Amino acid sequence: MWIPCDVRMPESESDYYLVSGRMRFQGEIEYEYFVDVAKYLGEKSSNWLDGTYPLGNTGGTEWETWNDWYEGQNEYEIVAWQPLPTPYQEKHLMATIQVDTREKQRAIQNILKTFEQYEVNYIQSKMYVGDYCLLENPLCIIDRKQNIAEIAHNATTGHGRMKRELKRLDDMNGQMTFLIEQKTYTDPNGTKRTLNSLEDIMYWENPHGCVDGIQVYKILDAWQHKHNISYRFCDKRTTGKVILEILNRGMETKQIMEKRNEAFR
Numbered sequence: 001m002w003i004p005c006d007v008r009m010p011e012s013e014s015d016y017y018l019v020s021g022r023m024r025f026q027g028e029i030e031y032e033y034f035v036d037v038a039k040y041l042g043e044k045s046s047n048w049l050d051g052t053y054p055l056g057n058t059g060g061t062e063w064e065t066w067n068d069w070y071e072g073q074n075e076y077e078i079v080a081w082q083p084l085p086t087p088y089q090e091k092h093l094m095a096t097i098q099v100d101t102r103e104k105q106r107a108i109q110n111i112l113k114t115f116e117q118y119e120v121n122y123i124q125s126k127m128y129v130g131d132y133c134l135l136e137n138p139l140c141i142i143d144r145k146q147n148i149a150e151i152a153h154n155a156t157t158g159h160g161r162m163k164r165e166l167k168r169l170d171d172m173n174g175q176m177t178f179l180i181e182q183k184t185y186t187d188p189n190g191t192k193r194t195l196n197s198l199e200d201i202m203y204w205e206n207p208h209g210c211v212d213g214i215q216v217y218k219i220l221d222a223w224q225h226k227h228n229i230s231y232r233f234c235d236k237r238t239t240g241k242v243i244l245e246i247l248n249r250g251m252e253t254k255q256i257m258e259k260r261n262e263a264f265r
Helices: 109-117 148-155 159-171 198-203 213-226 236-263
Strands: 016-024 032-042 053-058 061-065 075-083 096-099 121-124 132-134 137-145 175-180 184-186 192-194 229-233
Touching: 109 121, 109 236, 132 236, 137 148, 137 236, 148 159, 148 175, 148 213, 159 213, 175 236, 192 198, 198 213, 213 229
Parallel strands: 096 121, 137 175, 175 229
Antiparallel strands: 016 032, 016 075, 032 061, 053 061, 096 132, 132 137, 184 192
8 A cells, every 4th residue: 555755754764665756857747657666765865876866855855766767857756655565475385284293383383374374284183204294295204303402312312213213114115304493503612503414413512411413413324324314404483484395395206206107107
């Protein structure tokens, strides 16, 4: 909805807005109206030498655009503005996600909000293996871990339970991604490290001192050589999007393999 400049101006300076303005050439009576995207400068003045062009003053305020088409017009001003529209968001999946009932509601609240944001259907029911999969592609599975400490516990103290789960994964010929909701940690020397691959876990130090990063790395590395699994690290704020990305990619791979199998029949 357009907001007239004589009613209210934006509160935030240096942000971009959708603007509506008017201008007229020398000697003409009627105004021509235009729509553009411009940066609100508040009381600041524009620099004509840096490639930007002021769109005129409205009550002592200025706007700025990279469009030089307005340069040289005799009269022009911004008369109304509104926030930029929300960018188009493509739906990630035309399918239904199964969420394991053992996932605690408080822990996955933001994940489910992401599903709803992208209009992805989901159901909550007990899974044979892992925490997330598509009903249309149940062999592509995600097992969410809230941090390194949790998967370190699975690899050591809880090794027996994880061994049974990986056996079930093998029996169903599935592929599973361990999605670890931790992107950084500080090593014993005080260096902040980013987790991009499994090798980056080696400098991790268990806050309880029971097991170190190298021990955890060796076990997890052995798992990925023995079973059809992979590891992915993410920030908790993006877990929902990463889940959609992984499942979407798994669905695309499934469709490619199905087409390839049909071609060889």
